Amino acid sequence: xxxxxxxKTMKEITLGDIRxxxxxxxxxxxxxxxxxxxxxxxxxxxxxxxVSLQRAAAYLAAVGGNMKIExxxxxxxxxxxx
Numbered sequence: 698x699x700x701x702x703x704x705k706t707m708k709e710i711t712l713g714d715i716r717x718x719x720x721x722x723x724x725x726x727x728x729x730x731x732x733x734x735x736x737x738x739x740x741x742x743x744x745x746x747x748v749s750l751q752r753a754a755a756y757l758a759a760v761g762g763n764m765k766i767e768x769x770x771x772x773x774x775x776x777x778x779x
Contacts, residue, residue, distance in 0.1 A: 707745070707746065708744065708746060709744065710744065710745050711741055711742060711743060711744055711745065712740055712741045712743065712745055712748065712753070712756050713741030713742065715745070715757070715760060715762070716741065716760050719760050719761060719762075721759070721760040721761065723737050723738070723741075725759065725760075726756065726759045726760060729755075729758070729759035730755055730756065730759055740752070740756065750764070750766070750778075765777065765778075766778040
C-alpha cells in the first residue's frame with residue numbers, strides 16, 4: 698500500500714489523501730467533477746466511507762482510479778457492483 702495510505706486504516710482515509718498520494722492537482726479533479734475548487738476541498742475533507750458510492754467512484758476516476766465493490770449475500774452468492 699502506498700506510504701501515506703499505509704499509515705491509515707480504510708476508515709481514516711480521505712479522498713484528499715488519495716489525490717495527494719497520486720499527485721493529481723485539485724483543479725483537475727474539480728474540472729472532471731464539474732465543481733469548484735472549494736467543492737473539491739469540502740469533498741476531500743470527508744473520509745472515503747462517508748461519501749456516496751457514486752461520488753466516490755467519480756472522484757476516483759478523476760484521479761485515474763476506479764472502484765469495484767463485491768457484495769456477498771447470506772447464501773454465499775456474490776454480486777459485482779461497478
